[in-house]
Amino acid sequence: MKALKRIAIGLALLFAIGVAAIAVDGLNDDATKSDVALVLGSKVMPDGTPSARLRARLDRTADLYQQGLFRHVIVSGGTGKEGFSEARVMADYLIERRKLPRTAVILDELGNTTLATAQNSAAIMRQRSLSSVVVVTQYFHVTRSRYALHQAGIATVRSAHARYLEWRDLYSVAREVIALPIYWFLSPRQ
Numbered sequence: 001m002k003a004l005k006r007i008a009i010g011l012a013l014l015f016a017i018g019v020a021a022i023a024v025d026g027l028n029d030d031a032t033k034s035d036v037a038l039v040l041g042s043k044v045m046p047d048g049t050p051s052a053r054l055r056a057r058l059d060r061t062a063d064l065y066q067q068g069l070f071r072h073v074i075v076s077g078g079t080g081k082e083g084f085s086e087a088r089v090m091a092d093y094l095i096e097r098r099k100l101p102r103t104a105v106i107l108d109e110l111g112n113t114t115l116a117t118a119q120n121s122a123a124i125m126r127q128r129s130l131s132s133v134v135v136v137t138q139y140f141h142v143t144r145s146r147y148a149l150h151q152a153g154i155a156t157v158r159s160a161h162a163r164y165l166e167w168r169d170l171y172s173v174a175r176e177v178i179a180l181p182i183y184w185f186l187s188p189r190q
Contacts, residue, residue: 041077
């Protein structure tokens with residue numbers, strides 16, 4: 001029984017350390033002048049508008065764009081169960097609501113997963129001779145997103161988290177603590 005108790009305490013401690021590490025990493029923005037920003041997709045509402053979480057990502061990106069940190073924005077996301085292309089909804093929001101120039105927004109409509117987004121974005125960046133990126137997503141998603149971009153061959157990856165918190169983040173951070181080691185183990189090596 002003592003051994004099981006020690007194992008349980010050890011696992012709980014590892015879990016707590018993982019949560020803290022992911023939160024600190026994700027909240028520690030290091031966005032500086034870069035070639036491009038990458039906004040990862042999230043839920044689109046049934047009426048075709050970005051969810052609050054997605055709007056926060058887009059608003060943060062638009063603010064950084066307006067500060068002159070990058071000249072291009074890749075919006076990446078697939079088509080969700082609502083039937084809307086996340087990338088197209090994101091592009092429309094940035095162009096119509098936040099007044100970014102259409103020529104600054106690059107769509108990746110095949111970014112159905114973090115890994116696919118990283119691979120697609122790396123290919124887009126290579127095609128356009130772009131070498132540095134600021135990834136914009138929720139704080140708990142930053143570590144895995146950066147890792148996926150590095151694995152896809154992007155050496156200079158910076159980050160900025162969306163300034164939006166909700167109760168669901170507790171689940172999301174816990175999921176990342178469990179999923180991140182699996183992701184590291186299973187992701188393809190460059």
